[in-house]
Amino acid sequence: MAFNRKDLLGTRELTVEEIKTILDTAESFKEVSTRSIKKVPTLRGKTIINFFFEPSTRTRTSFEIAAKRLSADAVNISASGSSVTKGESLIDTARNLQAMAPDAIVIRHRSPGVPHQLAKMVEASIINGGDGAHEHPTQALLDAFTIRERKGELAGLQVAIIGDIMHSRVARSNAHLLTKLGAHVRVAGPRTLVPPQFDKIVGESEGSITVCNRIEEALEGSDVVMMLRIQRERMSDAFFPSLKEYSIHYGLTLERLALASPECIVMHPGPVNRGVEISSEVVDSARSLVLDQVTNGVAVRMAILFLLAGREID
Amino acid sequence: MDFKLKSQIMDAAGIKRALSRLASQIVENNVGTADLLLLGVRRRGVPLAERIADRIAELEGHRPPTGQLDITLYRDDLSTVGPSPVVNRTDIPVDVTDCIIVLVDDVLYTGRTVRAALDELIDFGRPRRVELAVLIDRGHRELPIQADYVGKVLQTTDDEIVKVMLEDYDEEEKVVVVERE
Amino acid sequence: MKLLIKGGRVIDPSRGVDEIADLFVEDGRISALESESPDEGIDIFDASGFVVAPGFIDMHVHLREPGEEYKETIASGAAAAVAGGFTAVCSMPNTSPVNDNASVTRYIIEKARAAGLARVYPVGAITRGSEGKELAEMGEMKEAGAVAVSDDGRPVMDSQVMRHAMEYACDHNLVVVDHCQDLHLSAGGVMNEGRCSTELGLKGIVSAAEENHVARDILLAELTGARVHIAHISTAGSVEMVRAAKRRGLPVTCEVTPHHLALTDEAVISFDTNTKMNPPLRSEADRKALIEAARDGTIDAIATDHAPHHFDEKMNEYDCAPFGVIGLETALGIALKVLYHEAGIELSRIIEMLTCGPARAFSLPGGSLEIGAAADVTVFDAAREWTVEPERFKSRSRNTPFAGWLVRGAVVTTFVDGRQVFRAG
Numbered sequence: 001m002a003f004n005r006k007d008l009l010g011t012r013e014l015t016v017e018e019i020k021t022i023l024d025t026a027e028s029f030k031e032v033s034t035r036s037i038k039k040v041p042t043l044r045g046k047t048i049i050n051f052f053f054e055p056s057t058r059t060r061t062s063f064e065i066a067a068k069r070l071s072a073d074a075v076n077i078s079a080s081g082s083s084v085t086k087g088e089s090l091i092d093t094a095r096n097l098q099a100m101a102p103d104a105i106v107i108r109h110r111s112p113g114v115p116h117q118l119a120k121m122v123e124a125s126i127i128n129g130g131d132g133a134h135e136h137p138t139q140a141l142l143d144a145f146t147i148r149e150r151k152g153e154l155a156g157l158q159v160a161i162i163g164d165i166m167h168s169r170v171a172r173s174n175a176h177l178l179t180k181l182g183a184h185v186r187v188a189g190p191r192t193l194v195p196p197q198f199d200k201i202v203g204e205s206e207g208s209i210t211v212c213n214r215i216e217e218a219l220e221g222s223d224v225v226m227m228l229r230i231q232r233e234r235m236s237d238a239f240f241p242s243l244k245e246y247s248i249h250y251g252l253t254l255e256r257l258a259l260a261s262p263e264c265i266v267m268h269p270g271p272v273n274r275g276v277e278i279s280s281e282v283v284d285s286a287r288s289l290v291l292d293q294v295t296n297g298v299a300v301r302m303a304i305l306f307l308l309a310g311r312e313i314d
Numbered sequence: 315m316d317f318k319l320k321s322q323i324m325d326a327a328g329i330k331r332a333l334s335r336l337a338s339q340i341v342e343n344n345v346g347t348a349d350l351l352l353l354g355v356r357r358r359g360v361p362l363a364e365r366i367a368d369r370i371a372e373l374e375g376h377r378p379p380t381g382q383l384d385i386t387l388y389r390d391d392l393s394t395v396g397p398s399p400v401v402n403r404t405d406i407p408v409d410v411t412d413c414i415i416v417l418v419d420d421v422l423y424t425g426r427t428v429r430a431a432l433d434e435l436i437d438f439g440r441p442r443r444v445e446l447a448v449l450i451d452r453g454h455r456e457l458p459i460q461a462d463y464v465g466k467v468l469q470t471t472d473d474e475i476v477k478v479m480l481e482d483y484d485e486e487e488k489v490v491v492v493e494r495e
Numbered sequence: 496m497k498l499l500i501k502g503g504r505v506i507d508p509s510r511g512v513d514e515i516a517d518l519f520v521e522d523g524r525i526s527a528l529e530s531e532s533p534d535e536g537i538d539i540f541d542a543s544g545f546v547v548a549p550g551f552i553d554m555h556v557h558l559r560e561p562g563e564e565y566k567e568t569i570a571s572g573a574a575a576a577v578a579g580g581f582t583a584v585c586s587m588p589n590t591s592p593v594n595d596n597a598s599v600t601r602y603i604i605e606k607a608r609a610a611g612l613a614r615v616y617p618v619g620a621i622t623r624g625s626e627g628k629e630l631a632e633m634g635e636m637k638e639a640g641a642v643a644v645s646d647d648g649r650p651v652m653d654s655q656v657m658r659h660a661m662e663y664a665c666d667h668n669l670v671v672v673d674h675c676q677d678l679h680l681s682a683g684g685v686m687n688e689g690r691c692s693t694e695l696g697l698k699g700i701v702s703a704a705e706e707n708h709v710a711r712d713i714l715l716a717e718l719t720g721a722r723v724h725i726a727h728i729s730t731a732g733s734v735e736m737v738r739a740a741k742r743r744g745l746p747v748t749c750e751v752t753p754h755h756l757a758l759t760d761e762a763v764i765s766f767d768t769n770t771k772m773n774p775p776l777r778s779e780a781d782r783k784a785l786i787e788a789a790r791d792g793t794i795d796a797i798a799t800d801h802a803p804h805h806f807d808e809k810m811n812e813y814d815c816a817p818f819g820v821i822g823l824e825t826a827l828g829i830a831l832k833v834l835y836h837e838a839g840i841e842l843s844r845i846i847e848m849l850t851c852g853p854a855r856a857f858s859l860p861g862g863s864l865e866i867g868a869a870a871d872v873t874v875f876d877a878a879r880e881w882t883v884e885p886e887r888f889k890s891r892s893r894n895t896p897f898a899g900w901l902v903r904g905a906v907v908t909t910f911v912d913g914r915q916v917f918r919a920g
Contacts, residue, residue: 002400012694028384028401037437040387070387091810111812112696113766132814133696172696195693306387306401 003307007119007126010135011177012203019180023145025303026296032069033298043072043309046103050076052129053109058270058294059129059138063106066301072103072309090114094121104308107131125308133167139269140173142300144181146293147224150265155182155206160218160260163228163250163277164193164239170269171228172201179207186210188218189228190250192239215250219259226267227252227278243276252278257287265289317475317492323468326487329449329480332465333362336447337369339463344414349442350378351410355385355419355431356402361482362449363418381406383417388430404434411439416463420478422448425459450489452476497521498913503542503874507549508847509854509863518547520870523912527866540915542874545907548846549864550582550871553823554750554853555647555672555726555798558584558615560606561599562591567803567891569603572823573612575801575890577917579823580849580906582871583614583861584801587647588625595620595631597639604640612916614871616642616859618672621660625649628656630663637667642857645672647726648773648818652678654711661721670722670748670857675708675733676700676774685814687760687775695763697814700775702730709733713740716747724856725749727800729774731784738793748856750798751785753822753829754896758782762896768809768816769896772802786833789848790840796853797845799826803892824888825897831877831904842877870913879905 002021011019032040048067050060060076067074097105097118104125107115112134119126130136147154159178165171165187178185179202187198187209199209212218219225230246240246257264266278266288274280282288324332344350347370354363360382371377384402417431428446435444447463452470466489470476474491481487498520505516505528512528519527558572567575569586576584586603588594594603600617607615619636623629625646633644644664650673651657657673664671681704686692688699709725713736716723725737728749740747754772759779762770770776788794802819809816822829830849834840854862861871883900885893909917 025401028403031403031405032387035438039437041433042387042389089807089810090812091807109812111814113813116766117812131696135696167696169696172694195699196688197690198693200690201694303401 005308007115008137008304008308009115009119009126009128011137011140011173011180012135014137014177014180016180019141019144019177022141022300022303022307023148025307026145026300029302029306030296030299032302033295039069039071041071042306043067043070046072046309047101048072048074048104048106048305049097049100049102050074050106050129051079051097051108052076053079053107054130056108056130059108062294062297063129063301066298066305069298070302070305072305090117091121094118098122098124104305127304127308130169133169133172135173136169137173138297138301138304139170140177141304142293142297143174143226143267143269144177145296145300146267146289147265149292149296150289151223154178157183157224158222158261159183159185159224159226160222161185161187161226161228162215162218162252163189164230164234165189165198165228166193166195167231167234168228170226174226175202175209179205179209182206184208184210186212186218186222188212188215190240190246193234216256216259219256222260222264224265224267225252225257225260229269229271229273230277247276251276252282254279254281254285257282267293270294316495318495320474320491320493322488322490323450323466323476324489329487329489332449333365334369336463336465337366337373340366340416340445340447341370341374343462347374347376347378349412349414351408351413351415352378352380353406353415353417353435354380354382355417355427356382357483358420358478358480359418361480362420366418366447379407383431383434385427385430385434388434390426390430406438409439410435410441413441415441415444417444417446418448419446420449421476422446422451422461423454425455425457428459429457449478450476496913497537498870499537499539500542500547500872500874501539503545503547505547505864506843506846507864508843509549509851510865512864513843518864518872520872520910520913523870523914525864525866525868525870528864540874540908542907545874545876546842548873548875549850549862550873550909550911551580551827551849552853552859552862553581553584553799553801553826554796554857556584556586556801556823557589557803557819558586559803560590561602565891566805569606569615570610570612571889571891572801572803573607573610573615575821575823575888576613577909577911578889578906579825580827580873580875580909581613581823582873582909582911583616583859584823585616585618585642585857587618587645588620589648593620593625594618594636594641595623595625597632597635600636600639600641613911614861616640616857618643618645618647620644621646621651621671622656627651627653630660633664633669634667637669641669642859643670643672643724645674645726647672647674650674650676650678650708654715657712658715658719661715661719661723665719665721668858670724672724672726673708673712674726675705675712677704677707680704680707685771685775686763687777689760689778691760691763697763702732702777702781705730705774706732706736709736713737713745713747716740716745720746722746722748727752727755727774727798728785728794729755729777729781731781734784734788734793738788741793748795749793750796750853751789751794752798752800753826753833754820756782756785756789756833757829758896766813767896768811768813769820769894769898771813771816771818772800772820773818786838789834790838790844794848795856797826797830797848798853799823803890804894806893809894820894820896821888821890821892822895824890825883825895825902827875827904827906828881828883828902829897832902835877836903870910872910874907874909876905876907878903881905
């Protein structure tokens with residue numbers, strides 16, 4: 001039984017076997033996206049709600065395309081703020097969603113744990129589309145898929161994750177996923193943006209995780225570099241003085257990239273701040289897989305929708 | 315699940331003879347190999363299609379292109395089959411439009427697999443004609459579907475299972491009828 | 496009107512008593528403690544096999560009245576208190592309006608008297624509206640019945656204001672109770688800062704945010720001579736500072752909650768909002784330090800920080816849900832499970848933290864079974880196991896992190912002024 005979950009809440013709870021099932025399935029779905037008719041009838045009659053409490057174009061569109069290529073009916077709901085500011089408690093939100101009888105709900109929310117809380121309240125499959133700084137499992141899965149496509153195997157790879165680790169759900173989901181697949185993760189960023197004991201958050205695995213003091217240390221000999229988006233509002237919270245200083249000390253330039261392995265690939269979950277965390281020369285170079293990540297995102301999300309819809313219901 | 319062997323239908327030589335006959339009939343019916351495309355239905359239809367193509371090459375001096383269809387995404391029983399079946403790749407090497415396609419599968423039973431394969435095929439283009447070749451036709455159709463080329467027709471009951479075993483996937487090469495114990 | 500509580504193991508830490516004895520109550524007061532006694536013509540409660548202790552005192556509860564009666568009322572809170580063995584509770588001033596003047600203080604006392612269950616001792620605000628700026632009318636509140644002052648939940652950030660508050664409180668012999676939290680250092684935090692907050696992506700509250708103010712308050716206590724009480728102490732660092740302050744003879748006391756003794760921030764991984772409270776659940780190292788401090792006497796009292804919230808409010812995003820859990824009806828079961836059954840701390844020491852410890856810290860009456868004292872008595876079974884079922888609580892709220900827990904130690908009956916105010920069903 002390779003995959004029989006109701007929900008996809010994070011990469012933390014996935015087994016290696018489940019991860020491999022998702023990635024293998026995604027490979028088959030990638031082929032569907034190359035057909036002239038990019039649509040299969042698999043999830044005909046299923047309803048998928050994309051419930052985004054945070055603005056997002058990329059992830060929402062990716063899920064929407066994935067659902068539509070599987071012939072599911074995808075509905076987008078956007079809301080801003082918390083249920084508290086709306087005056088509706090989470091339980092009412094859950095009950096309203098349930099009343100629409102969806103088969104799956106993709107949820108993005110600014111508060112960590114909301115998908116986990118909703119999963120206990122509704123019958124539909126919950127897919128975490130990003131919960132605060134906690135997890136973004138589909139992003140990590142598409143990152144792993146993209147790495148595997150290029151490098152064949154994740155085990156033994158040195159993967160540098162650089163930037164605002166503290167506020168990054170991508171960093172956390174990748175930390176769990178990549179170490180499970182046997183990669184060695186190094187994280188680096190300004191000390192203010194690396195939360196305590198980040199190297200202790202993952203479970204026992206073939207891989208490892210190290211917090212580096214300097215970005216150069218993380219880059220040295222790495223096979224994959226993942227840059228994280230830096231948000232302007234972090235300046236006002238005194239995490240770092242200016243974007244200019246950030247880009248000088250922590251940005252990925254061609255010079256810094258030269259420290260990495262010659263075959264090193266560069267990734268970014270997007271949207272990219274050109275000239276801040278990553279220079280234009282790097283983004284546009286042949287080593288950058290930013291667009292591959294977007295393409296693969298659809299295949300990975302199709303695989304997840306398919307696997308969750310096909311679960312055994314008892 | 316344990317099975318009880320009821321009878322053996324074909325041995326390796328029998329399979330080979332049946333496939334040779336299917337190959338001859340396909341080229342005879344289509345007057346050669348022009349525009350011919352053989353598509354095996356995953357899994358055991360795939361090696362059968364390859365073997366038929368090899369035999370056609372021997373007969374005609376030209377090997378028609380082959381490909382494979384994975385019909386998982388077109389099944390009508392996904393919600394009952396769970397947990398998630400494995401999805402494999404569909405691989406069609408040429409544009410299907412105007413081709414004469416021969417779908418190849420091991421056993422024709424309810425007809426639902428062929429229905430799914432036809433639906434999938436149509437999403438790839440508009441073939442001139444689609445034909446169906448099967449090693450075994452065991453009856454019990456649930457859809458109005460017939461094979462154009464049949465290795466052997468078998469009378470079976472619903473409790474029986476026809477197992478086509480091929481060296482590509484199994485340790486031996488034979489066709490047997492078994493029953494659940 | 497005479498009552499005999501017969502054959503129980505009487506433990507009264509205020510006088511060093513721990514023996515099988517009969518406790519006599521006459522006209523609401525303790526009249527005698529004897530080993531063998533005639534039982535003619537009086538009410539008898541057979542306490543054999545049970546512990547007979549002074550009525551418990553919870554120096555830190557939120558009864559929500561006035562203002563948020565949908566969460567708890569003084570009457571429902573008092574009912575929860577006696578069900579948990581507490582014959583007296585100190586109610587924190589963060590009601591609506593804030594208890595920052597004598598009229599609110601009197602209102603609370605009046606409501607408690609009408610309920611007629613546990614005694615309720617109001618704690619007044621340190622500053623007007625608990626806004627941390629101008630001093631509240633401490634003198635008048637004291638005369639009206641307030642037993643201490645605190646800006647619980649809204650700590651006084653301005654150290655000069657805190658200094659003046661301590662100086663002024665000295666004049667009125669009031670203890671200054673502080674919820675120690677540097678609000679700048681803890682800004683936005685919803686749980687302990689550490690491995691778990693990093694894993695969950697939730698904003699952490701670093702231990703230093705508490706320790707910063709514990710250190711400040713100890714320095715100010717030394718400067719002003721005021722009696723300072725550290726509420727719900729939660730970190731190993733805070734414990735060490737209080738231990739050192741006591742060693743130096745400073746008038747500093749502290750309390751610990753059952754949930755900080757029983758749980759760590761690992762519990763937050765469930766995203767159950769009933770694990771959200773302030774101060775947050777800390778690390779295992781902190782929890783162990785708290786247990787040791789309970790053992791060695793650094794901690795004066797076990798206080799619940801009983802903080803009722805409505806189900807709807809807790810059914811929200813973790814970072815939006817309100818801080819706080821209820822604790823009156825689980826305090827004994829948790830305290831005995833963790834401190835007695837697991838950590839092996841003596842019963843008399845645990846009872847001290849529930850009775851004369853808090854009484855001494857706030858100079859409250861009670862906490863003792865001496866002859867002539869009001870007959871506030873709690874009888875409990877130290878061994879009985881029971882499962883926490885929130886739907887059976889007397890409290891109006893259900894926000895406990897212990898739902899479904901198997902705990903050990905159950906209240907059998909509670910007497911206030913010799914009246915039986917609770918009896919386990």
